Amino acid sequence: MKTxxxxxxxxxxxxxxxxxxxxxxxxxxxxxxxxxxxxxxxGQHDEFYNIISGGFNGQMSVVGLPSGRVFxxxxxxSVHPENGWGFSEETKPMLNTSHGFVPWDDLHHIAISTTNAxxxxxxxxGNANNTPRIARVDLTTFKxxxxxxxxxxxxxxxxxxxxxxxxxxxxxTRFSVPTGDDNQRDVPIETYKENFRGTISFISVxxxxxxxDIAFQLxxxxxxxxxxxxxxxxxxxxxxxxxxxTEMAHTxxxxxxxxxxxxxxxxxxxxxxxxxxKQGKGKKVKAKYAHNKWNEETHMATSVxxxxxxxxxxxxxxxxxxxxxxxxxxxxxxxxxxxxxIVGSGKLAAIIPVFSFTKMLKAIENQDFEGSxxxxxxxxxxxxxHGEVEKPGLGPLHTEFDGKGNAYTSFFVSSExxxxxxxxxxxxxxxxxxxxxxHLMIPGGPTGKPHGKYLVAYNKITKDRYLPTGPELAxxxxxxxxxxxxxxLLLDFPTIGEPHYAEAFPATLIKDKQVKFYPLExxxxxxxxxxxxxxxxxxxxxxxxxxxxxxxSNFRPDNIEGIRVGDEVYFHVTxxxxxxxxxxGFAVKGANTAELLIMPGETSTLKWIPDRVGVFPFYxxxxxxxxxxxxxxxxxxxxxxxxxxxxxSTGVAE
Amino acid sequence: xxxxxxxxxxxxxxxxxxxxxxxNMKIWIDHLSGDVDIINGVNHYIGxxxxxxxxxxxxxxxxxxxxxxxxxxxxxxxxxxxxSLYTFxxxxxxxxxxxxVDMYLWGYDYGHNLDPTAAIKVPGMxxxxxxxxxxxxxxxxxxxxxxxxxxxxxxxxxxxxxxxVSEKLKxxxxxxLA
Numbered sequence: 001m002k003t004x005x006x007x008x009x010x011x012x013x014x015x016x017x018x019x020x021x022x023x024x025x026x027x028x029x030x031x032x033x034x035x036x037x038x039x040x041x042x043g044q045h046d047e048f049y050n051i052i053s054g055g056f057n058g059q060m061s062v063v064g065l066p067s068g069r070v071f072x073x074x075x076x077x078s079v080h081p082e083n084g085w086g087f088s089e090e091t092k093p094m095l096n097t098s099h100g101f102v103p104w105d106d107l108h109h110i111a112i113s114t115t116n117a118x119x120x121x122x123x124x125x126g127n128a129n130n131t132p133r134i135a136r137v138d139l140t141t142f143k144x145x146x147x148x149x150x151x152x153x154x155x156x157x158x159x160x161x162x163x164x165x166x167x168x169x170x171x172x173t174r175f176s177v178p179t180g181d182d183n184q185r186d187v188p189i190e191t192y193k194e195n196f197r198g199t200i201s202f203i204s205v206x207x208x209x210x211x212x213d214i215a216f217q218l219x220x221x222x223x224x225x226x227x228x229x230x231x232x233x234x235x236x237x238x239x240x241x242x243x244x245x246t247e248m249a250h251t252x253x254x255x256x257x258x259x260x261x262x263x264x265x266x267x268x269x270x271x272x273x274x275x276x277x278k279q280g281k282g283k284k285v286k287a288k289y290a291h292n293k294w295n296e297e298t299h300m301a302t303s304v305x306x307x308x309x310x311x312x313x314x315x316x317x318x319x320x321x322x323x324x325x326x327x328x329x330x331x332x333x334x335x336x337x338x339x340x341x342i343v344g345s346g347k348l349a350a351i352i353p354v355f356s357f358t359k360m361l362k363a364i365e366n367q368d369f370e371g372s373x374x375x376x377x378x379x380x381x382x383x384x385x386h387g388e389v390e391k392p393g394l395g396p397l398h399t400e401f402d403g404k405g406n407a408y409t410s411f412f413v414s415s416e417x418x419x420x421x422x423x424x425x426x427x428x429x430x431x432x433x434x435x436x437x438x439h440l441m442i443p444g445g446p447t448g449k450p451h452g453k454y455l456v457a458y459n460k461i462t463k464d465r466y467l468p469t470g471p472e473l474a475x476x477x478x479x480x481x482x483x484x485x486x487x488x489l490l491l492d493f494p495t496i497g498e499p500h501y502a503e504a505f506p507a508t509l510i511k512d513k514q515v516k517f518y519p520l521e522x523x524x525x526x527x528x529x530x531x532x533x534x535x536x537x538x539x540x541x542x543x544x545x546x547x548x549x550x551x552x553s554n555f556r557p558d559n560i561e562g563i564r565v566g567d568e569v570y571f572h573v574t575x576x577x578x579x580x581x582x583x584x585g586f587a588v589k590g591a592n593t594a595e596l597l598i599m600p601g602e603t604s605t606l607k608w609i610p611d612r613v614g615v616f617p618f619y620x621x622x623x624x625x626x627x628x629x630x631x632x633x634x635x636x637x638x639x640x641x642x643x644x645x646x647x648x649s650t651g652v653a654e
Numbered sequence: 655x656x657x658x659x660x661x662x663x664x665x666x667x668x669x670x671x672x673x674x675x676x677x678n679m680k681i682w683i684d685h686l687s688g689d690v691d692i693i694n695g696v697n698h699y700i701g702x703x704x705x706x707x708x709x710x711x712x713x714x715x716x717x718x719x720x721x722x723x724x725x726x727x728x729x730x731x732x733x734x735x736x737x738s739l740y741t742f743x744x745x746x747x748x749x750x751x752x753x754x755v756d757m758y759l760w761g762y763d764y765g766h767n768l769d770p771t772a773a774i775k776v777p778g779m780x781x782x783x784x785x786x787x788x789x790x791x792x793x794x795x796x797x798x799x800x801x802x803x804x805x806x807x808x809x810x811x812x813x814x815x816x817x818x819v820s821e822k823l824k825x826x827x828x829x830x831l832a
Contacts, residue, residue, distance in 0.1 A: 371804045552695055626699065627773055 007208075029279035034332040034490045037481060040067040045511070048443045048504040050456065051110050051124045051548065054500030055475075058105045060126055065443070065454055065504055066479055067390035068493030076135045076144045078126045081594035085144075088596055089570065090525075097131050097149050098288040100190060106130050107446065108500040109160060109227070113210075116234040117339075117448030119165035121509040124211050125160040125169050132156030132389045133566030134171055135143065138296075141515045145294040147211045151287035151309060152179040152199040159223040161204075164448070168215065168270065171201040172225035172241050179219075181286065192250040196222035202240065202270060203308075205610055211293070216273060216282055216310040218322065220266065221373055222248055224257070227398070232448050233339035235357040237271040240342050242330035246373075257329065258348060264373075265333050265344050267360065268517065276317045276443040297524045299602050315374045322364060323373060326383040332398040337448045339388060341422055343407060345396040352389040352409060353381075354394050362386045371648055387425045392418050395440060398501075402452030402482055410437040410457065417457055417480070419487060419580040431487045433478055435461040442482070442506035451506065455480045456486065458499040466494055477500055484570060495653045516580035518601030525603035527572035532556050538650040544646075546568045550598065551576040552583035552625040554650065555618070557632030562646030565610055565639055571596075571618075574603040585621025588635070595621050610637040655724050655746075655810060658683050659717075661803035664757070666783055668693065669795045679705070680801055683720060684713040700781060700792075701772025702764060712756060723749060736821055743814045750811060758785050761798075 021079040046064025054061055058078030062071045079086030079095065079433055084105055086095050095101055105128035113123045121462040124137040132150035137143065146562060150156055150171045158172030177186045187195045197219050198299035204215040224245040231238035246263045249256030276282065284307070292303040314321040326333075335342050335357075342355040342470040362368075363383040395413030402408065406428065410417050415436045419429040437457040444450040456482070463472040474494035481488040529535060529549050535556035538545045544567050546599035549556045562567060573586050577600035587595040588608050596604045610616065660662050662680035665688075669676045676697075677689040694704050707713055726760055730738035765782025768775075781791050784798045800808060 552699075577695070579689075579695070632772075 001521050009223050019381055025122040032487070034481075038066040038068070038479065038491045040064070040069075045507060045509060048451075049506040049507050049510065050441070050443075050453070050500045051112065051119075051503055052458070052495060052502035053107050053126060054109050054496055055094075055108060055500050056106050057128040058107050058128070059497065060107065060110065060124065060137065061496040061499075063495075064507075065456070066490065068477070068479060068491050070496060072142060073496055074137060074142050074144070076126050076185065077107055077133065077147075078596075079103045083597040084594050084604060084606070087606070089595035089607055090300035090603075094144060094292045094294060095145055096292055096303035097290045098305060099131060099153070102131050104130075105133070105610050108157060108499055110503045110507055111160045111162045111169060112503040114162060114447055115165055117337075119444055119447055119449075119503075119505040120166075120511060120598040121505045123166075123205075123292075124503075125162065127156050127159040127171065129155060129174075129357070132159075132171065132173070134160050135210065136205075136212060138210070139184065139510050141296070143294065145296070146210070146212055147292045148203060148214065148291075149289035149291070150201050150203075151289040152177065152197065152522075153201065154243045154492045158200075158228055161228045161239070163239075163270075164236050166205050166207075168230075168427060169204045169205055169212065170228065170230075170239060171203065172220075172228060173199050174224055174226070176222035179285075179287075184271050189250050190368030193248050194221060196248075196250075198225055198243075200225065202273070206539070210320050212315050214289075214309050216277060216312055218268065218273065218309060218320065220314050220377075220413055221246075223264070223266075224253075225266075226330065229333055230356065230448065231336045231339050232333055235339040235342075236333060237269065238357075239268040239270055240324075240335065241266040241268065241332045242326065242332075242333040242344065244329035250329060261292040263329055263346070264378070265321045265323060265330060265342065265355070268324075271314055272320050273317075275310060276320070277310065281317055282312050285311045296518070297522055299518070299523065299525045299528075299604070303308075310397065314376060318375075321376045322360075323376060323378040324360065324384050324390075325370070325378065326353060327351065332396075332431070334399040334401075334407075334446070336401050336422055337403050338452055339448070342617045343399045343409075345399060345409060347395055347397060347412070349396065350391070352392050352399075352420075352468055354386045354388040354422065355384045355388065355564075359386065364487050367480070382411075383477055389425045389427065391418065392427060393430065395408070398440060400442040400455070401438055401450050402442055403444070403450035404452050405431075405432075406452075406563075408440060408442065408455055408482070410440040412436050412438060412460070417487065419482070429486050431480060431489060433457040434461055434465050434476055434492065435459055435463060438499045439499070440573065441502045441504060443506070446503065453481070453483050454490075454504075455482045455500065456493065456504075460498075460504060462494075465492060515602075517582075518599060520574075520576065520578060520601045521599055523574070523603060525572075527578070527605065528603040529572075530576040531576070532650075535650070537562075537646060539646050542567050546648075548573045548586075549576050550574070550586070550631075552582070552621065553620070553627035553631040555586075555620070555631065555633045556650040557648035559652075560648045561636040562644050563610060563635055564642055564644075565608065565613060565637060567637075569608045569610065571606045571608065572603060573598050573606070575600050578603070582624060583622050584624050586618065587621050588618040589616045609636075613637055613639050655727065655807065656745075657722060658720055659802045660700060661806065662687065662801040663753075665797075665799060665801040667797040668696075670793045672793075683701045683716050683803075694721040696779075699772065699774045701769030701775070702769070705764075710760070719749065729760045736825060739814075739817060739821060746807075746811055746814055750807070755787065761785065786796075811817070 050063040050065045052061045060074045075085035107126045111125040126135045132153040136146040138145045151175040154177040155174030157174035160169045162169050164344045177198040178195045179197045200218040202215045223243040226242040228241040237601045243264045245257035287309045290585040294301045326344035327349035330344045331347040332345040344353045363379045368383045369377040370380045393411035393414040399409045420427045439458045457478045459476045462476045465476045479491040575598040598604045616635045664681040666679045679688040730742040761783045765780045
């Protein structure tokens with residue numbers, strides 16, 4: 001009996017000590033030569049630019065691949081005190097909306113411009129989720145140069161997605177909302193099905209200059225719209241949107257929008273929509289929205305409030321919209337590089353359906369419908385289906401392609417990336433991510449020409465991956481080598497904000513086109529100075545305009561007197577430098593704004609309202625030269641109504 | 655020599671840790687080009703004068719000096735006598751020597767005659783650029799040498815020298831035969 005007890009106890013201890021039963025964790029995933037594959041030697045350049053959405057920081061970050069090094073936080077929808085974005089008088093109009101100045105937003109997705117379905121990398125587009133807008137960034141200056149507000153939208157999550165020649169950038173609404181005049185919009189929430197609309201906006205992009213304009217809006221049914229892709233090559237002219245909440249619930253969506261076995265991928269024939277517009281079938285409807293543009297020669301933005309959009313009703317205008325049934329609340333819809341296959345990722349589905357564009361056209365031709373929504377046909381699932389990927393993983397979200405016939409899908413719940421063959425639908429490989437991947441990205445992955453060398457997983461949960469920093473952690477990303485049969489983890493790197501979608505393209509596309517400085521002779525800012533002799537101070541009532549120059553290492557003027565408490569002082573600072581990488585900064589004590597960071601050849605304006613009597617220092621904030629610390633000045637502020645004369649000078653000792 | 659009107663004659667280049675791509679200034683027959691403004695910006699810290707067209711009175715008359723010599727060159731060809739060749743050669747040689755001496759004097763003044771209120775003063779340090787070749791000046795490596803037009807002029811000079819020498823030899827032979 002005793003022996004038996006001892007044996008049992010021994011067995012228990014052995015089991016407790018044994019680690020063979022527990023599968024190996026993350027630590028074992030890295031193979032030996034990974035470091036050399038991501039090592040970019042000092043002075044060498046990365047192979048790819050990776051433009052990453054900043055999520056809740058409202059910005060984009062610019063990262064090099066394969067190193068994972070961050071080069072820049074590029075301000076888009078949120079104010080950025082470090083360079084005055086949203087604080088300088090010139091940049092304030094960029095953040096204007098029909099609701100007034102909005103200092104923050106939530107930027108989720110990036111679209112890099114394409115020609116013939118290949119990256120040309122002239123512009124990067126980004127979406128504002130909260131107050132619906134689309135921004136365009138010029139990739140020769142890495143500056144946001146245009147922002148257009150999307151009216152009749154609530155939660156601009158399904159955006160921005162571009163057609164293969166960047167003819168349009170589209171924006172689908174996540175929240176359907178009532179549209180129209182005040183009476184039409186002031187309705188009980190429970191009248192959702194009758195009064196709410198799911199608006200899809202097609203924004204045209206000027207071929208030469210990139211200028212955006214809302215070309216038309218489609219009044220789709222009140223579903224929630226999620227990620228979308230344009231057709232390409234053979235499917236050019238079509239757009240595919242994932243939809244959920246086709247139940248049309250307006251409360252407790254967690255349950256009420258998860259009832260149906262299948263939601264839809266909404267196929268939009270935008271060429272057909274263009275035909276209707278040509279026939280005059282669109283109607284102009286009232287809608288208030290802001291359109292903000294940056295001018296690189298005046299170095300300032302202008303904001304125009306517009307009041308009308310062209311609307312198309314697909315219930316009346318046939319053949320624009322068709323629905324493809326897709327299992328369980330699809331989150332992502334992706335089209336493969338050939339444009340033939342459309343991959344739906346039902347986030348609650350156990351399979352990945354792959355649809356065929358050819359079969360879709362055939363089903364439309366044969367009117368092979370299984371029903372309709374408000375007169376818009378629902379195609380028969382089996383007729384459009386190419387096939388299903390069986391048991392791929394749990395919680396599929398997004399799919400990218402390597403251009404070699406393979407697809408890579410991110411799985412949030414099972415925290416992995418799964419590689420599968422588009423033709424055969426066979427699962428080929430799977431790798432874990434750390435942890436719970438959201439978006440994934442292959443350079444050129446959404447285009448007709450992917451560079452199937454690397455894959456990056458942008459994760460939602462970080463936990464133990466880096467040195468801990470209290471409750472809030474950097475979001476993690478992992479870089480994988482996908483050039484071989486098996487995916488190989490190379491690098492784990494922290495990111496800025498909360499990345500959602502990102503795109504990458506070869507650095508050679510833009511690195512030799514970078515603007516190094518702005519030529520002074522082309523500076524058409526109305527308050528620009530062309531040389532130090534023009535520096536002056538001018539009083540106009542209680543407004544004081546300081547026309548100031550910066551050049552290593554002085555401000556002109558640097559002694560100013562005759563300012564009074566309560567004056568509105570405008571520092572119009574022109575950086576006279578004409579060399580790369582010589583910005584100057586400007587900061588003045590007590591400013592309720594921020595600093596200015598003025599690029600060579602640029603003019604920027606900081607507004608300052610002195611609140612008390614005294615002598616206030618100002619100084620250069622960007623370490624510009626050996627005598628940077630000497631680059632400073634004083635402003636004397638006298639009481640309101642004082643008669644201290646206006647006086648300014650530089651280098652004059654009395 | 656006509657090329658002197660269309661090509662830069664001389665160049666000065668500077669490299670520093672902060673300027674791995676280098677700064678380059680080109681001197682033409684009547685103007686300057688290149689990164690002159692940036693060089694001025696950097697050099698004002700040590701009190702060097704502002705380089706500009708007004709700094710070189712040579713620009714106002716060099717055009718005519720070249721014109722005169724070119725004109726004489728054509729004349730010499732028409733005359734076709736040995737003395738005309740020799741005179742022409744002497745003119746070019748004198749011009750070359752004159753330009754080099756002038757460059758040296760300018761470089762000496764530019765490098766030594768510094769603003770006493772300059773921000774950076776290094777005792778005993780002068781910043782005279784090299785006449786030809788490389789020289790280290792504080793954090794800068796300076797190079798000075800002929801540019802396209804300068805090389806063409808040098809080639810012209812060499813051809814002239816060859817012509818003069820061969821003519822001399824010929825004339826000696828002629829004299830010997832006589």
